[in-house]
Amino acid sequence: MRETRLWSWHLLVIPIIAVLLGAHFAVMHYAPVFYGVSVDKAREFETMIERGKSVTQLVLYILLLAAALYHGLYGLRGIIRELPMTPALGKIVDTSIICLGLFIFAFGTYVTWWTFSFKIGG
Amino acid sequence: MNSNKPAYNNRLGLKGWVYAGKYTFERYLYLGHRLTGMGLIAYMLLHIIETANRMRGVEAWEGLMALFASWPFRIIEYLLFAAAVFHAMNGVRLLMTELGFFLGKPKEPVYPYSSSIKRHRPLTYIIMGLAGLIIILGGSSLFFP
Numbered sequence: 001m002r003e004t005r006l007w008s009w010h011l012l013v014i015p016i017i018a019v020l021l022g023a024h025f026a027v028m029h030y031a032p033v034f035y036g037v038s039v040d041k042a043r044e045f046e047t048m049i050e051r052g053k054s055v056t057q058l059v060l061y062i063l064l065l066a067a068a069l070y071h072g073l074y075g076l077r078g079i080i081r082e083l084p085m086t087p088a089l090g091k092i093v094d095t096s097i098i099c100l101g102l103f104i105f106a107f108g109t110y111v112t113w114w115t116f117s118f119k120i121g122g
Numbered sequence: 123m124n125s126n127k128p129a130y131n132n133r134l135g136l137k138g139w140v141y142a143g144k145y146t147f148e149r150y151l152y153l154g155h156r157l158t159g160m161g162l163i164a165y166m167l168l169h170i171i172e173t174a175n176r177m178r179g180v181e182a183w184e185g186l187m188a189l190f191a192s193w194p195f196r197i198i199e200y201l202l203f204a205a206a207v208f209h210a211m212n213g214v215r216l217l218m219t220e221l222g223f224f225l226g227k228p229k230e231p232v233y234p235y236s237s238s239i240k241r242h243r244p245l246t247y248i249i250m251g252l253a254g255l256i257i258i259l260g261g262s263s264l265f266f267p
Contacts, residue, residue, distance in 0.1 A: 011217065011220070014213060014217065018210060021206070025203070025206075029199070029203070030260075039191075040187075040191065043187045043190075044184075044187075045176070045180045045183045045184060048176065048183070049176075065170075068166060069166070072159070072162065072163035072166060073163065075159050075163070076159075076160065076163055079156060079159075079160070083135065083136075084135070104167055104170055107170060107171075107174070108170045111170070111173065111174045111176070111177065114176075114177055115176065
């Protein structure tokens with residue numbers, strides 16, 4: 001049951017990643033096509049800070065971070081757990097992946113929050 | 123049962139990903155899905171660390187962006203884009219299979235057998251064709267802004 005639930009979440013986060021990663025690509029990599037500004041302009045420090053000060057962006061980026069990390073690390077766990085290993089080693093793999101995911105999530109959230117709370121000229 | 127023994131024997135291990143007899147087109151898509159998935163998760167972890175450079179100030183950020191604007195990094199960026207598109211489009215195909223779409227109705231197994239994979243294959247070709255188109259169009263925007 002637990003594995004079914006984890007697998008279901010792996011599938012359920014796909015639409016979130018598709019929409020938000022698509023938006024991320026549009027803003028950062030295809031700005032000339034979607035927004036009529038150059039990629040260089042879209043990546044300028046001031047532009048990046050200005051974008052990052054939006055509450056919507058803060059929430060959506062953290063959501064994308066959580067969804068993509070879960071989807072990716074669950075997939076990676078599946079690939080590693082397919083290899084021959086003892087149950088004890090399997091548990092170590094699971095715990096390591098959870099710790100890595102939590103660490104990256106905390107770090108990514110901190111960077112997003114830093115951008116959101118950045119004081120221009122301060 | 124001795125708990126120190128492997129839970130099961132994956133005899134071919136990683137070699138079995140590439141070849142274990144005659145593999146079908148879908149099996150190679152599966153391999154591509156895994157490889158692009160691992161590449162994308164590795165990139166994502168690096169991307170989060172690398173974009174944290176903004177906390178070191180304007181100069182550090184602008185220096186990093188100038189590096190990313192160079193040709194080798196544009197090519198790497200394009201390969202990542204291609205990997206993401208392939209992974210996403212093949213993921214759509216896998217989701218449809220998982221949910222039972224385009225597999226046809228179950229029927230009596232009468233010789234010559236028709237497998238669900240074969241019934242599904244036109245959709246596979248369409249989806250992979252679309253993925254190729256998006257990858258080509260995406261490249262044109264990335265390289266010729």
